[in-house]
Amino acid sequence: MMSHANAHDLQLDPAGHLKHLLTVEGLSRELLTEVLDQAEGFLGVAQQAVKKVPLCRGKVVANLFFETSTRTRTTFELAAKRLSADVLNLNIAASATTKGETLLDTLRNLEAMQVDMFVVRHAASGAAHFIASQAAPHVSVINAGDGRHAHPTQGMLDMFTIRRHKGAFENLRIAIVGDILHSRVARSQIAALNTLGTGEIRVIGPRTLMPAQVESLGVRVFDDLREGVRDADVVIMLRLQRERMSVALLPSEHEYFQLYGLTEERLSTARPDAIVMHPGPINRGVEMDTQVADGPRSVILEQVSNGIAVRMAVIAMCIGTQNLRGQSAVGGLDD
């Protein structure tokens, strides 16, 4: 109705290449596949004696974290460093904006320091879009989590992990369990799974943790965990925040675990070769049993290493100085 820049226009440059990564939505299957293929090439970098490639030498990446995070910030930092970029870590949660400086002021100041990329985490949905819409033309923005909206690199690292274990997405049945309502991770996973042509996507959880009209995202809804994971190839557990208990969304961690906590026994309805994933950090005994978390089907730690490769791919696609189209470019830089 009204005309305004949508995410799709904002994320791609006029040639159709990735400029910002704000959300998985609106990106083509080809582009998502390119991210996964690039990441595949970068996975080898970690095995080298010198874990670096010079693709982003001379570039400056600023981690702008308005919300605290250890894992995501660290893996972004490692990814940028392995690409030979200079990295600035700004923990804004504790600095500028609390002194009354607006988000826009912070942005302008960093631009004046010739930053090439902002990796942004913010508590408000739409924050990365806002920053991308306001950033100078040469600056790229990667969304490292905005409110409940999106966490596209987490979504893509999960796709990467699934593809490495299961190959094509067409015949997969994937179950996502827990707090869908507040989860930016779930939204990005669902968008990516749909774009990649996944056979069936299920969401499982109590009604209080399901957003309105959740089926409109392209998922089947289950109230019961056992039914929901039946014949699943992949079971993704979401993190449950403790504060959900204080606002009448859930009665107790105990009842949540009784109904939606993943145990070996409840996992028995899934396919025998099913893998179990979790974006971390895990609340053991709330979302899942320790036996499952550390068990043979868990790929949780692999997700973390894969996260570095996927983030390298995304950073390089946005600001890399070499032509990355095609695997050989990466391979050629290994020495």
Added chain:
Amino acid sequence: MTSSKKISIVNGYLIDPASGTDHEADLHLADGRVLAIGAPPAGFQPDVVLDAHGLVVCPGLIDLSARLREPGHEQKATIASETRAAAAAGITTLCCPPDTAPIIDTPAVAQLILRTAQRHGLARVLPVGAITQGLDGRHITEMAALKQAGCPVLSQADRPIRNSQVLMRALDYAATFGLTLFLQPQDADLSEGGCAHEGRVATRLGLPGIPEAAETVAVARALALAEQTGARIHFRGLSSARGAEMLAEARRRGIPASGDCSVHQLFLTEDDVYGFNADCHVIPPLRTLADRQALRTAVAEGAIQALCSDHQPHDADAKQAPFPETAPGISALETLLPLALALVDEGVLTLSAAIARLTTGPTAILGHDLGRLAPGRPADICCFDPAETWVLSPETLVSQGQNTPFLGRQLRGRVRWTLLGGRIVHERA
């Protein structure tokens, strides 16, 4: 500003919903009032003749909700800037909600606004007094004194009263003085933290939602309390099909309730929020296409009696933030008439019904006698060209607030002259 002269508006097409006038007729004004309609009185010598050939001549529009931002938020707008915008939009009377700073909870603040508006002389500004002191939702204001000071109605702006006992007593007390309470129906708890309609789009964008029930629960409570107390209530800014239906049902049962709707609710939907478009961040939120359709029907059938701008001008900074952190509201005075006319184009309303929703509808709710063109009545008049098309742009906007999703939109219908008390307060060459 021209002083009050003898004016004839000739060759225009006169629409006055109060009298049912809907034909070509001349209008003659003297001493700030309508002197005659049709032939001039014997010996009448106008100082000014306005040729309104091709124009619609109607009562000046009455807007039940327009923030002027003064006192207290002059970085956003002032009474001077916004009454100038109102004049350019054909609006001659504006109701200013009480959430100024200081809040309109004492006669002094009401009188300050009245005096400032009178000094600028571009529109009649009616201060809406607060129902509770400081809008705290607990202690009722000196309602009789506020009425005496010139507040025709009282409201809580967008800060609903949580406590039902307080609301019931406020209704009872207001009824003592025949005061209508304007209630923006939104349950405080169900809407807390929300910034978009709880539905498909908010789910996709991960925006905290405001469910339809936030409105229907508040409408149901207010209707029950109005029925219990016999007090008159007006729902300011209905946004849902079900809310409008509940109001229509209550009116059929004789409960003294009325309702209005912000005109943008009849054109935008939740889908316009895609892309995190902060200019579409409004409270109540833009709802579904089905809601929009039902609201249009309710306006057409008269279940909703008035259209308003819900004008909320902002400084640029207020919209320069991630969507949930932006200030809600649209700078909307100048799209009120063109959007109402678009409803005529789209077959929702007749031209005279559209004008009724902007004149007699609002005055009936306010319980005063502006909004009609009859001999002896104040000459508050809007003359507009119903055929002229124009584009809303930062250059054409008169309001200090540039926050509107309709920028760049081609509009039809543009005001040529606005007269307030017989003085020309806006003229477009």
